[in-house]
Structure formats: structure tokens, C-alpha cells
Amino acid sequence: MLHPAPHEPLGQQPLVEFRGVTCGYGGPPALVEVELTVWPGEFVGLLGPSGAGKTTVLRAVLGAVQFYQGQVLVEGRPVDRRRPRAGYVPQLETVDWGFPVTVEQVVLMGLAADSWWPWPRRHEREMAYGIMERLGIAHLAGRHIRALSGGQQQRAFLARALVSNPRLLLLDEPTAGVDIKTRDDILHLLHELNHEGTTILLTTHEINAVAAHLPRVVCINRGVIADGPPAEVFTPGVLGRTYGAEMTVVHHEGLVLVAERPHRYYEEHAVQRSGDPGEAGRA
Amino acid sequence: MLEPFQYEFFVRGFIVAGLVGTLCGLIGVYVVLRKMSYIGHGLSHAMLGGAVVSYVMAFNFYVGAGLWGFLSALLINATTRRRQYIGADAAIGVITTASFAVGVALISRYRTFTRNFEAALLGDVLGVTGQDIIAVAAMTGLALLFVLVAYRKLLFLTFDPEVSAYYGVRTGLLDSLFALVLAGTIVVSMQVIGVTMLVAALVIPPVTARLLTHSFHYLVVLSALVGALSGLLGIYLSYYFDISSGANVVLVAAAAFLLAYLWSALRGRLDVLSGVREALPH
Numbered sequence: 001m002l003h004p005a006p007h008e009p010l011g012q013q014p015l016v017e018f019r020g021v022t023c024g025y026g027g028p029p030a031l032v033e034v035e036l037t038v039w040p041g042e043f044v045g046l047l048g049p050s051g052a053g054k055t056t057v058l059r060a061v062l063g064a065v066q067f068y069q070g071q072v073l074v075e076g077r078p079v080d081r082r083r084p085r086a087g088y089v090p091q092l093e094t095v096d097w098g099f100p101v102t103v104e105q106v107v108l109m110g111l112a113a114d115s116w117w118p119w120p121r122r123h124e125r126e127m128a129y130g131i132m133e134r135l136g137i138a139h140l141a142g143r144h145i146r147a148l149s150g151g152q153q154q155r156a157f158l159a160r161a162l163v164s165n166p167r168l169l170l171l172d173e174p175t176a177g178v179d180i181k182t183r184d185d186i187l188h189l190l191h192e193l194n195h196e197g198t199t200i201l202l203t204t205h206e207i208n209a210v211a212a213h214l215p216r217v218v219c220i221n222r223g224v225i226a227d228g229p230p231a232e233v234f235t236p237g238v239l240g241r242t243y244g245a246e247m248t249v250v251h252h253e254g255l256v257l258v259a260e261r262p263h264r265y266y267e268e269h270a271v272q273r274s275g276d277p278g279e280a281g282r283a
Numbered sequence: 284m285l286e287p288f289q290y291e292f293f294v295r296g297f298i299v300a301g302l303v304g305t306l307c308g309l310i311g312v313y314v315v316l317r318k319m320s321y322i323g324h325g326l327s328h329a330m331l332g333g334a335v336v337s338y339v340m341a342f343n344f345y346v347g348a349g350l351w352g353f354l355s356a357l358l359i360n361a362t363t364r365r366r367q368y369i370g371a372d373a374a375i376g377v378i379t380t381a382s383f384a385v386g387v388a389l390i391s392r393y394r395t396f397t398r399n400f401e402a403a404l405l406g407d408v409l410g411v412t413g414q415d416i417i418a419v420a421a422m423t424g425l426a427l428l429f430v431l432v433a434y435r436k437l438l439f440l441t442f443d444p445e446v447s448a449y450y451g452v453r454t455g456l457l458d459s460l461f462a463l464v465l466a467g468t469i470v471v472s473m474q475v476i477g478v479t480m481l482v483a484a485l486v487i488p489p490v491t492a493r494l495l496t497h498s499f500h501y502l503v504v505l506s507a508l509v510g511a512l513s514g515l516l517g518i519y520l521s522y523y524f525d526i527s528s529g530a531n532v533v534l535v536a537a538a539a540f541l542l543a544y545l546w547s548a549l550r551g552r553l554d555v556l557s558g559v560r561e562a563l564p565h
Contacts, residue, residue, distance in 0.1 A: 041528075062449045064448065064449060083448075083449075085451060086449075088449045088450070090354075090443070090444060091443075094376065094442070096443070097444065099316065099442050099499075100316075100493060100497050100498060100499050100502050101438075101442060101497075101498075102497065102498055102499075105438070105498070105499055105500075106442075108435070109438065109439040109442065109447070109450070110450065111433070112435035112436050112439045112447075112452065113436065113439075113447075113448070113450050113451030113452045114440065114451070115355065115435050115436075116432055116433075117435075118431045118432070120435075129466050132430075144497035148355075160470065167464075208334050251466035
């Protein structure tokens, strides 16, 4: 069982603040007028369909988008002036698995930006091994990254993000493409890190398996649709506006379960066949 | 066996080939891993334009061709960023062949460059002067210094350019510096390897080394070593077989690749066999 207990924010100043942010990548905006505040010590899940702008939220926090309007502040400083330091874990499917690097070399990349020395210093190596031991992958340090299981690969990239001890951890779909056991392990680990004070912002596609277990969920579709604990946010109305599809929400013994209604497609087509195109046009 | 070393021109060629091999092997690691092989290929051809322009304008070859190459590299970088409109390979094709054509056009107009033209295309290690040795040695030293100082940042940038920027690596600066080093490498190597063979000297050593190791550190060292040995052995053998120096260096490197390929295939088979043996009941 995970730790769904809501976590108390730890500070007075927001760690991340979106002030009316409209941003993109040079073309049409990917996010429109987003207002969002993340307090130190929070654990927030960003939920939404593909192309809704979840990853863009993470990139905006890192200052890696074009801001058309508004600004993002991290620890009170605008990110477009000076990029903030945060631990970032990319989607594993974007990683070049044929690249000749070992786990240790990947973890040490997390300290590379501040070093003009070709070899890692002793304290850097100690930091790397410390975090690898903490995540249970120290014995794999010399392995090539492709020779790891999905969970171990995720831990290796998590270790790279954590090695510089950041206050803020950003994860892009950390549970995509892994089995149930690995997914639970990763979520346990993230909850532990969060309980130790790390602020976490992650994106996910998994409503029941991931988002429902987080203390706070933000539903996104080019803008913020809803923001709050899963029990409040997961309503048919909010999910319908987020995903553009009808969903059923079941409350059962304190659990919130969301079910899609795939037969809707067939219903629409059945209506279309029966000669009422007006009904079919309303999605 | 030591007979060729009594000739000064051979010793000069031997030293230069070893240095060029090391340099191309070292820089080639980044070219291959960043999937820039075609850029290397195009850039070496583009450089011919610069070489001819500096010759016609009586400008120092290294400065002229280097500047030309650096500008071409920046132009290629800029065009490949607009990949939503033009494919990167097509953009490189346009810029580099246009630049190559400038060289060919000037040669056919002035007609005084034909011997050097052949050397630029196929490599001519016998024509190496003392100034060439200094240029190659200086460039090798510079490239080594650059790789050493930026080693960890370059590794991160090569592995994942986008994410390395999120972690504070100054990717724009490093990209430009790398383009400069690559252009310099191609300029000083042109005379020895030749424009047409250069990309092989950049690509074969790292690909050979990749078959032998999974670790980036070993890859860099092995690739430089394969490059150096191919250069030295290639020139040495060219004394006995009357083959152009560039082609010989590349043929030796290709032989090394073949050996590494056979070794890795054999090792794969052996690993599978030992895996099967372990899985069988004892």
C-alpha cells in the first residue's frame, strides 16, 4: 500500500509559481494562462491526455520554453533569467540505450555542469555511490545501462537527478512502460523521498495506479482544468473536460476509481447509423 | 624493416599520420555518438571550397580553410535546427556540395591548382612540410585540451543534449566550440587523408572501439589508439605498396574494424554458449 496521506507544505514561500503563463516552442502556445503554485514539500501529479502540455509544465519550470506571457518563478526567481537547478528525470523512451555509458557514468552526469576536472573528485564519487546505495543500485555501478531491468533503469536516472541533492524533483512519466511491481516500487521510493522533504512534480497517464495515490493532482489540457486532492478532482465533469471523453467515477471504501467508457464510440456510431448525425457530432 | 625511416619525408609523414589518426579517432567519438557522421562527411567536402579560395587569394591555407570550415559548420548547425521544413541530411547536402562546387569552379577557372587538387581529394603525405607538422601537432594538442577540460560536460551533451541543458551544461557554447574543433581537425587532416577519405578516419576508429567496450572512457582511449595505429601502420605500409596514403590509412582502419567485428561476434557466440551451459542442469 502506498502512503496517500496528504503532505504538509513546509515553507512560506512557494517553490514554484506560474503567474498567468502562456508559453510554447515558437509556434502556437502549448499552455495558456496557467496559474499554479507548488509549495516546498508537496507531491504533485500532472494529469492529462497526450499533447495536453504536461511535459511543457515541467519544461517551463526549467526555463526551457518560450514564454509568450506571464512568468514562472522558482524560489522567487524568474526562470527565464536564470535557469533553476532541479533534478529532472526524462521519459525513459527518450534515452539512447545503445550509448556506451555505465550506471556510474550516468549518475555522475548529475554533477558534470559544475566541474572542469575530467575525472570525478573523491567527494563526487562518494556522493554518487551514496545515492546509488540509497536506491539499491550500487552493485550495478559498472553495468552498461541497457543491461538493467526497467525499474533499475528508472532508479539510475533518478540517482542522476538526486545526486546534487536538489530541493525540487521533476519526473516525466516515471512509471510509463514498467510492470505493476516496478511501478509500486518507484512510487514507494518517491513517497519516501517526499517524506524526507523533496518536493516532487511528476506527469502521468495512469489515473488509478498513480494519480489516485498522490496527495495533489492537477488536471491539465493546455490550461489548468482542476487542482486538488484526487477525491475532489476526480469527477466526471473534470475528467470529461480534461480528456474530452466520458468517464465514470466510483467511490469505494475510501478509494476513488475512474473507469473509461469505451462503448461510447459504438453508441455514437450506432446513433449515426440510425440517421441522427446531430447527436453523433456532440462528443 | 627500418628502411623507410632513413628518408626525412617518410619520418615527417609518419609523425603527421600518427597525429592525424589520434586526432580524428578522438574527435570521431563525438562525431559518431552525436550521429554527425554525415556532417563530418559534408564538412570535409565543404572545406575544399575554403582551401581553393585561400589558395587563389594567396591567403594562409590554415586560416582560410579553417575559417571557411567553421562558418560552414555553424551554417549546417543552424539549418539542421530548421528541420521541420528541410531534412537535416538535405540541408547538409545543399551547403556542403555548394561549397565543394565553389572549389571545383575556381580550380577549373584558374587551372593552376590541379596537383594540389588531387592531394586535397586523396591525401598526399609525402608533400607534408614542417609547417604542416606544427599545425597538426598544435591542433591535436588543442583538441586534447578541449576534450580534457570539457570532458564530463561533453559526455553529458553527447548523451542527451536537451537534458544536459536542464542540468546547467552550456550547450550552445560547447556546440560552437566543438564545431570549431571539428573544423580545425578537418583542415589539418585534409592534406594527409584527403577530403574523400576523411570521414572514414573520423568514423571507423570509434565504431571499431565501440565493438570492444561499453564504457565511454575506454571508448575514447581505444578510438584514439585505433586511429593512431591505423595512421602509423597505413603510412608504413604505403611505403611498400604504392597506394595513396589516405586510402592506405583508411584500409588499415577498415581491417581493424573487421577484426573487432569478428571478435565481438565470436564473443557474443561464446557468451550465449556459456549462458546455455550455465542454464543446463549439472
